[in-house]
Amino acid sequence: MKYSLGIDTSNYKTSVALTDINGGIVYDKRILLNVDKGKRGLRQQEALFQHINNLPILFDDMFNNFDTKDISCVSVSDKPRSVSGSYMPAFLAGVSQAKVLACSLKCPLYRFSHQDGHVRAASRFTELCEAKRFISLHFSGGTTEVLLYDNGKLTIIGGTKDISFGQLLDRIGTKLGLDFPCGEELDTLAYRYLTKNVKAKILVFPKIKTNSGYINLSGIESAVFRFIDGKILETDEKNQLILGIFSSISTAILDMLDEVYKKYAINDFLFAGGVSSSKTLRKMIGEAGTNFNFVFCEPELSSDNAIGISLLGGEKIWR
8 A cells, every 4th residue: 555644843743644545544643742831832943843853753653564665755734824925943844854755765745834734634534525615714723714715725815813713712721820732621621611501601701803704812812811810710700701712702703704605605614723623612603503514524633733734745646
């Protein structure tokens, strides 16, 4: 069997994957980058250093289980988005290793954006696998964008104009004393409270306003911080606050999609990126009662991974 090798070195995860000629996943390993307790993120040089240390660990494991002669191509994420000026030093770790591997294995090297990988990983095992046109929502730690997918090309048509959903959750989470990154723990707390309380109370914050598919999130961040400052929150009050944040986010998403639909008349919405794996958001959006076709992939394909990058490379040589 021949394989396509994918490498992704995002700001918070080192990922390596192999997919086969049929688009099946045969290897998928990831290492979460370490963030010291109390910090709200990593500097690029810190992320780059950790990726350089993590990649040999992943390659050692992979090549102990797969023969190098079966690698048909090497693919790597080399930038955040496929737009002019998109750049992040963390991706240099993956690019340098990919170049060495492709030269050593005498096979093609393909480059894609991190965003391209996210959308392909999310779509591959859904009803939109072969779709030519749909709307993709890339919601991750650093990105909140609404994208028009048109025959393989992604165009930004909406999203946030300041911080992302992921940054909002991380900033609020660290304010509440949680370890960074905070999204998964906040989601667990919100989902548990929502599902165990039939009449779960939700703290209401100022509505996140939308304008032609775009939003700003600094307003709700300030409102939440004002509520938290100087208070010692009881467990129920903290849960109500967290659930209120997720409720505000889900409402903003639905408002953005409503405006996008009015402009593009596309009913299929694919969710990609780590924030899209949130069980709370999936439940709230799925129960919103709209006629939109919301498409969610498996949660592990929403978070940062090299599967989409590997798939895109394989499609270059096998399709």
